[in-house]
Amino acid sequence: MPFPPVLYYLISLSAMVTACVLALGLVKTYRYYFLSSYLGFLIAFNISGLLNLITSDLFTDMLTNIPSQSLQTIYILFGLVVFPLWAVAFYFYMIFVMGILDEEISPAFRVGYIILWVVLFLGFLTRIQFSLKQTNSAVSRILNIVLAPVIIVVPIALLVYLMIRAGRGSRAEGKKSLRIFAAVSIVCYILFLAANLIVQAGPSFRWAVPLCLFAADISPVLLLRNVLRKYGRPIPLETFRDAGINRFREMFQLSNREVEILDLLLKGKSNKDIEKALFVSPHTVRNHVHNIYQKLGVGSRLQLMNFVRAWTESGEGSAR
Numbered sequence: 138m139p140f141p142p143v144l145y146y147l148i149s150l151s152a153m154v155t156a157c158v159l160a161l162g163l164v165k166t167y168r169y170y171f172l173s174s175y176l177g178f179l180i181a182f183n184i185s186g187l188l189n190l191i192t193s194d195l196f197t198d199m200l201t202n203i204p205s206q207s208l209q210t211i212y213i214l215f216g217l218v219v220f221p222l223w224a225v226a227f228y229f230y231m232i233f234v235m236g237i238l239d240e241e242i243s244p245a246f247r248v249g250y251i252i253l254w255v256v257l258f259l260g261f262l263t264r265i266q267f268s269l270k271q272t273n274s275a276v277s278r279i280l281n282i283v284l285a286p287v288i289i290v291v292p293i294a295l296l297v298y299l300m301i302r303a304g305r306g307s308r309a310e311g312k313k314s315l316r317i318f319a320a321v322s323i324v325c326y327i328l329f330l331a332a333n334l335i336v337q338a339g340p341s342f343r344w345a346v347p348l349c350l351f352a353a354d355i356s357p358v359l360l361l362r363n364v365l366r367k368y369g370r371p372i373p374l375e376t377f378r379d380a381g382i383n384r385f386r387e388m389f390q391l392s393n394r395e396v397e398i399l400d401l402l403l404k405g406k407s408n409k410d411i412e413k414a415l416f417v418s419p420h421t422v423r424n425h426v427h428n429i430y431q432k433l434g435v436g437s438r439l440q441l442m443n444f445v446r447a448w449t450e451s452g453e454g455s456a457r
Contacts, residue, residue: 148347149190153183156354163362168371168405169438171236174229175361181226182329183354185219189333190346220261224254227291234295237315238302239437241408241423260284289330296323314364322357329353368439372403372446385448389432398425402441 160176228250235242264280296319303315332349335342386396394415401411408422415422435441 145343145347146191149350150187152347152350152354153179153187155351156358157183159355159358159362163358163365166371167365167369168403169236169365169369170405170407170410171233174232174236177229178226178233179354179358181222181229185222185226186329186333186350188219188222216261217265220258223288224258227295230292231295234299236407237439238299239439240302257284257288292326293323296320296326314360314367318357318360318364321360325353325356369442370446371405372442372449385445391429391432395425395429395432398422399429399445402426402429402438403445405438 157176157179160172160179164172164176231242231250260280261284264284267280300316300319303312303319328349332346332353335345335349382396385391391399397415398411401414406414408419408426411417411422411426412419430436430441433441433444435444
């Protein structure tokens with residue numbers, strides 16, 4: 138018995154919506170600025186995935202009488218809609234990965250990212266031109282081979298970078314959990330891509346698509362939530378102040394400005410947010426954040442949150 142199309146779409150959509158709702162819960166529960174970027178990635182990527190599933194389904198069920206060359210042209214033209222969604226989704230993901238590692242994205246890297254996608258888009262337009270002219274030249278074949286792998290590898294490269302950098306520093310709390318999250322996210326990303334291929338195999342395999350989407354969408358969010366529950370629980374700032382912020386400042390020799398920045402860090406603000414709040418330069422913020430980390434012996438916002446929470450709960454700073 139074939140899998141009903143309506144049920145197929147409803148279950149697939151529910152997997153995507155569930156993942157986004159869970160990510161929205163993380164944004165509301167935890168203060169870290171990079172979680173909004175993770176939510177943005179899920180929304181943009183899942184919209185592109187849903188559009189791709191619909192198009193693939195049309196290929197297999199509704200457009201079977203259209204010549205194969207015309208189908209290929211339709212599919213390539215459809216890519217004009219999905220292409221910018223992927224560019225935006227992966228940019229959000231880059232902010233998330235760099236944020237959870239507490240690393241900044243340099244202006245040069247941002248420009249390089251834009252140039253990469255402009256080049257890819259020009260290549261994609263060239264590929265469309267060859268397809269419309271029904272030309273199977275060497276250039277067309279090279280574009281077929283190069284474009285898709287380059288695009289697909291972007292999030293995998295980011296996650297590999299997360300795995301490598303997650304364990305840096307002597308106080309790298311949660312490094313194992315972050316590496317597991319990165320590894321599982323790579324598998325789930327591949328599974329998400331596989332779901333779009335499975336649907337092209339025909340209606341008899343349609344039942345497997347929602348299962349792939351549930352595993353691919355929800356598993357990373359649940360793992361991320363587990364990491365944050367263990368190592369990134371927000372600190373009630375009133376409790377920290379009541380525990381003796383002056384004593385904390387004296388114990389770790391923090392300046393008044395560093396205490397101000399510490400307060401903003403504990404609120405989950407990014408360096409750019411701190412620049413705007415205190416009307417200081419990026420260089421000044423980086424120096425103060427570095428000094429705070431050095432004095433407390435931490436290397437990231439997750440470690441900072443853990444350290445201050447442990448000090449607050451002990452009341453003696455004995456967790457140092």
